[in-house]
Amino acid sequence: MTKKKSGGRSKPLILVTNDDGVTAPGIRALTEEMQQLGDVVVVAPDSPQSGMGHAITIASPLRLEPVDLFRNVEAYQCSGTPVDCVKLAVDKILPRMPDLCVSGINHGTNSSINVIYSGTISAAMEAAIEGIPAIGFSLVDYSFQADLTLARRVSNLIARQVLRHGLPEHILLNVNIPDVSPAQFKGVRICRQAVARWEEEFAERTDPRGKKYYWLTGRFVNYDPGDDSDEWALKNGYASVVPVQYDLTAHHVIAYLSSNWNLDGLPKKARATQ
Amino acid sequence: MTKKKSGGRSKPLILVTNDDGVTAPGIRALTEEMQQLGDVVVVAPDSPQSGMGHAITIASPLRLEPVDLFRNVEAYQCSGTPVDCVKLAVDKILPRMPDLCVSGINHGTNSSINVIYSGTISAAMEAAIEGIPAIGFSLVDYSFQADLTLARRVSNLIARQVLRHGLPEHILLNVNIPDVSPAQFKGVRICRQAVARWEEEFAERTDPRGKKYYWLTGRFVNYDPGDDSDEWALKNGYASVVPVQYDLTAHHVIAYLSSNWNLDGLPKKARATQ
Numbered sequence: 001m002t003k004k005k006s007g008g009r010s011k012p013l014i015l016v017t018n019d020d021g022v023t024a025p026g027i028r029a030l031t032e033e034m035q036q037l038g039d040v041v042v043v044a045p046d047s048p049q050s051g052m053g054h055a056i057t058i059a060s061p062l063r064l065e066p067v068d069l070f071r072n073v074e075a076y077q078c079s080g081t082p083v084d085c086v087k088l089a090v091d092k093i094l095p096r097m098p099d100l101c102v103s104g105i106n107h108g109t110n111s112s113i114n115v116i117y118s119g120t121i122s123a124a125m126e127a128a129i130e131g132i133p134a135i136g137f138s139l140v141d142y143s144f145q146a147d148l149t150l151a152r153r154v155s156n157l158i159a160r161q162v163l164r165h166g167l168p169e170h171i172l173l174n175v176n177i178p179d180v181s182p183a184q185f186k187g188v189r190i191c192r193q194a195v196a197r198w199e200e201e202f203a204e205r206t207d208p209r210g211k212k213y214y215w216l217t218g219r220f221v222n223y224d225p226g227d228d229s230d231e232w233a234l235k236n237g238y239a240s241v242v243p244v245q246y247d248l249t250a251h252h253v254i255a256y257l258s259s260n261w262n263l264d265g266l267p268k269k270a271r272a273t274q
Numbered sequence: 275m276t277k278k279k280s281g282g283r284s285k286p287l288i289l290v291t292n293d294d295g296v297t298a299p300g301i302r303a304l305t306e307e308m309q310q311l312g313d314v315v316v317v318a319p320d321s322p323q324s325g326m327g328h329a330i331t332i333a334s335p336l337r338l339e340p341v342d343l344f345r346n347v348e349a350y351q352c353s354g355t356p357v358d359c360v361k362l363a364v365d366k367i368l369p370r371m372p373d374l375c376v377s378g379i380n381h382g383t384n385s386s387i388n389v390i391y392s393g394t395i396s397a398a399m400e401a402a403i404e405g406i407p408a409i410g411f412s413l414v415d416y417s418f419q420a421d422l423t424l425a426r427r428v429s430n431l432i433a434r435q436v437l438r439h440g441l442p443e444h445i446l447l448n449v450n451i452p453d454v455s456p457a458q459f460k461g462v463r464i465c466r467q468a469v470a471r472w473e474e475e476f477a478e479r480t481d482p483r484g485k486k487y488y489w490l491t492g493r494f495v496n497y498d499p500g501d502d503s504d505e506w507a508l509k510n511g512y513a514s515v516v517p518v519q520y521d522l523t524a525h526h527v528i529a530y531l532s533s534n535w536n537l538d539g540l541p542k543k544a545r546a547t548q
Contacts, residue, residue, distance in 0.1 A: 087476070
């Protein structure tokens with residue numbers, strides 16, 4: 001469904017979603033901040049969806065229910081993933097394409113490689129794919145009791161920048177906020193995604209019927225010595241802003257493969273073995 | 275858990291997974307092809323996981339069961355996502371880091387923007403993150419009854435190339451095979467991800483209790499006029515090979531944001547409102 005874009009005639013229309021679920025403190029804080037900037041509609045999962053990545057719901061139907069959880073804000077809970085929420089909001093709920101989609105404030109970091117696993121970022125990415133300026137916000141503190149003061153202010157200020165300047169085509173922002181007080185906060189840095197990964201170990205247990213099961217556990221390892229990465233920024237009291245793209249092509253590798261691989265032989269070989 | 279890499283002393287160790295589930299014809303075909311190239315272990319989802327993207331299972335435990343589905347191949351089904359399968363295989367099943375991870379053969383295309391939603395590609399991406407050369411294979415035909423002859427040959431030949439040459443660090447391959455006969459096949463092209471997206475519409479229905487529910491439907495729209503994209507290749511009888519990276523940073527946008535945005539004002543503002 002193609003929807004009209006705003007002609008700048010009214011207040012900005014802002015879609016708010018998350019992956020911690022519609023009852024999380026982070027989405028309440030983000031919604032309140034966005035109400036200062038425009039007309040807000042919330043469409044968020046009805047249960048926690050952390051780690052859902054860019055999952056979509058294909059094999060089962062989706063439910064959508066209005067909820068009265070936010071003061072003066074039209075809000076819905078959805079049985080699907082964060083990406084489903086954005087798709088449903090655009091197709092079924094919003095009166096026009098929104099001027100901004102914000103996702104979060106996530107309870108826990110989505111810096112470096114976590115961007116890959118994050119439902120928060122995937123929701124923002126889905127919005128960007130649909131042509132909507134989009135931002136994912138995450139706080140480096142997993143607790144639902146975390147102090148959201150600084151995260152609120154950073155979210156408000158970055159959202160203002162995006163509403164004012166827009167974003168380049170096919171780009172969204174991954175914003176992480178350090179776990180420091182506003183007084184300790186050093187500022188905002190534009191960064192690249194750090195080279196890091198999780199070293200997993202599965203905890204093996206035995207159920208009451210004697211069958212094994214496994215819990216994912218892991219240790220985050222940062223291999224990146226650079227001071228221009230998001231990990232560096234967060235460790236040094238800065239909020240990190242990483243411009244993210246969904247063109248996953250490693251363009252610099254195309255020429256390498258084309259010249260080093262023998263691909264001419266493939267079709268003949270495939271035919272020869274017929 | 276850190277595992278030893280092969281010193282080249284033995285046959286290559288190849289991990290096979292997919293997102294259509296361990297009983298799909300595509301993974302059987304891929305497993306048989308890989309048995310010609312090395313020692314194979316299969317770890318795949320116990321149910322279809324299409325559209326799971328890079329989802330991981332955090333909030334529930336995982337089950338892992340040996341299955342006797344493949345001739346002379348150690349195989350397991352896992353209750354989790356494709357990414358969970360790779361993580362579990364590396365930590366709990368494989369005797370050492372594999373020399374190759376192949377995912378597929380997916381029943382349905384993972385070209386262009388589909389790379390984002392694909393469990394097949396996410397499994398390969400997870401392997402790449404763990405330092406394992408990895409390839410996702412998909413056939414442009416959603417039917418489980420599809421003719422896999424050409425897909426088998428292309429998979430075999432690309433896997434041989436990767437075993438021989440390796441892959442650049444942090445890179446995996448997204449290989450799509452066109453829906454043509456081996457005789458019509460034009461060859462293999464190294465490509466970039468096409469600029470395309472799904473235009474969604476949700477089908478709205480009413481359940482027997484009078485409550486609405488929604489099914490995701492959509493129309494794929496290719497906006498890309500280039501002849502160097504994966505969509506072009508597939509439409510013209512070629513298999514497409516896109517080198518894929520999981521550094522999602524839009525590096526070219528960092529300088530733009532740094533010079534166009536007023537970020538110096540942010541920390542003072544944040545402090546001022548304390």
